[in-house]
Amino acid sequence: MTMHRVLTTLSCALTAVLATAWSSVAPPTQPARTAVTSRPAVAMTVRTHDGLVRGAVHDGYRTFEGIPYVAPPVGRLRWAPPHRAAHWPGVRDATRPASACPQPAGEVPGGSTDEDCLHLNVTTPDGAGPARPRPVIVWLHGGGFTTGAGSSYDAHRMPTRGDVVVVTVNYRLGALGFLAHGGLPGSGTFGLADQQAALRWVRAEIGAFGGDAHNVTLAGESAGGYSVCAQLASPAAAGLFDRAIIGSGPCAGRPDRPFAPSSVPLSTARATGADFAAKAGCGSARDVMACLRRLDVSRLLAAQDTDQQPAHTTPLLPSDPAAAIAGGRFHTVPVLIGNNHDEGNGWAAGIIQAGNPVTPYTWPDIVAAFFPGPGQAKAIVHEYPVHRTDGGPVFGAVIGDANFACPTARTESLLAAHVPVWGYEFADEHAPPLTPGTPPFPLGAPHASELPYLFDLGGRPRDLTPAQHRLADIMIDYWTRFARTADPNGPSSPPWPRQTVLSLAPDHIVPTRTVRSRHHCTFWNALG
Numbered sequence: 001m002t003m004h005r006v007l008t009t010l011s012c013a014l015t016a017v018l019a020t021a022w023s024s025v026a027p028p029t030q031p032a033r034t035a036v037t038s039r040p041a042v043a044m045t046v047r048t049h050d051g052l053v054r055g056a057v058h059d060g061y062r063t064f065e066g067i068p069y070v071a072p073p074v075g076r077l078r079w080a081p082p083h084r085a086a087h088w089p090g091v092r093d094a095t096r097p098a099s100a101c102p103q104p105a106g107e108v109p110g111g112s113t114d115e116d117c118l119h120l121n122v123t124t125p126d127g128a129g130p131a132r133p134r135p136v137i138v139w140l141h142g143g144g145f146t147t148g149a150g151s152s153y154d155a156h157r158m159p160t161r162g163d164v165v166v167v168t169v170n171y172r173l174g175a176l177g178f179l180a181h182g183g184l185p186g187s188g189t190f191g192l193a194d195q196q197a198a199l200r201w202v203r204a205e206i207g208a209f210g211g212d213a214h215n216v217t218l219a220g221e222s223a224g225g226y227s228v229c230a231q232l233a234s235p236a237a238a239g240l241f242d243r244a245i246i247g248s249g250p251c252a253g254r255p256d257r258p259f260a261p262s263s264v265p266l267s268t269a270r271a272t273g274a275d276f277a278a279k280a281g282c283g284s285a286r287d288v289m290a291c292l293r294r295l296d297v298s299r300l301l302a303a304q305d306t307d308q309q310p311a312h313t314t315p316l317l318p319s320d321p322a323a324a325i326a327g328g329r330f331h332t333v334p335v336l337i338g339n340n341h342d343e344g345n346g347w348a349a350g351i352i353q354a355g356n357p358v359t360p361y362t363w364p365d366i367v368a369a370f371f372p373g374p375g376q377a378k379a380i381v382h383e384y385p386v387h388r389t390d391g392g393p394v395f396g397a398v399i400g401d402a403n404f405a406c407p408t409a410r411t412e413s414l415l416a417a418h419v420p421v422w423g424y425e426f427a428d429e430h431a432p433p434l435t436p437g438t439p440p441f442p443l444g445a446p447h448a449s450e451l452p453y454l455f456d457l458g459g460r461p462r463d464l465t466p467a468q469h470r471l472a473d474i475m476i477d478y479w480t481r482f483a484r485t486a487d488p489n490g491p492s493s494p495p496w497p498r499q500t501v502l503s504l505a506p507d508h509i510v511p512t513r514t515v516r517s518r519h520h521c522t523f524w525n526a527l528g
Contacts, residue, residue, distance in 0.1 A: 225249020
């Protein structure tokens, strides 16, 4: 196996680790707050078009969890476009999360093999109702399109502080969400189609929960952020959302920069699908899809690649989102977009701890493994020299700049030619660590480290300092005001001028037009 394959495989695995690292602090069973199911006095019932749901009332907010938004994708509906959910009789219990979509062990302890997973969770501020509807934020989780669950994100901070309704969504993952095969309708985009079905549910149903169906912000991080890009570029998503928040999932992602999410042409996705079918034992079957539909989920999970990518040049996603946005072919809604200052440090640390030291001697080979183009490695080594003790941070800077910071800057620029854009860079150098143990060098603000400032992850609050709590409050104020008015500015927060990048850290919140310059973006743009 080549060094490129070794490091890329490791990087894909680390994507899931970093994006789901809060599982190390999550309880082995459902979060403690679901205990309210034993206290019917604090239950609340809402009527949807599919039936009644009974949620739970908490201190200052309400939750309705595990609501099906489409039919279970099982049997003949495995690898089929979403179908409408069936009506249920009586009152459906919505006081605890439903199963996560099938995935290997990680964020979900023990993983999941339950295909009846297309559910969503609604969190509302106390007192929300149809008489005074609140703005809605629909959250798409990250995890490399392979892992994750909406229920991992306890969203109550945004409703209680920002007076919004938050919907977190499960969508099909892995090969079950993104398999492509000749003649298979929906190839390569089943997970994206699920997201659109959830948005249609929100437009139709959220009013009963006190949400404003005409003021919906689509938001996500990492693979969830890239999903927002895909929905911006998908003609089928027209009219399904009114604003967009993209975190650490730049629309300019590309397959040759493997740390950030991206999409691939349908032809590439079909080749990957053929390899998957062969690994699963169905490659030579007369009817490949019938064979695959008969297999147990565990066998499918064992055969799939570590990371997945949506397919473009498809009916749902006609163009690569990068090309669509560069050509102005996207839904023109206001956008809040950003990344973290040290996106690549977690991956660099993991690769070093896996036995790949970064030294002046090894650095040229490591760079060449990821950038095999003629002259690329030499130019990168010159731009990012490694000295005796700084190999880890330098490697992290290369990963972060090439995969996140500079593609985010390009995405901002392309979007800003057509819509209002607010850019941010999360820069708390003392952000709580997302993984246990001691890293080989300080990680700063790596990939996903902003999430505990917006959510309680895994059902438990993170350990933030008073200054970090203040920063979390300001971030929630910005995010929820943007959802309300398409402008994050307000009297309680430092000003955030449009078309600038706001650096977010406990000791400074500074708008600047030059924050990206530290990331060598001129160099990366020239490198191609």
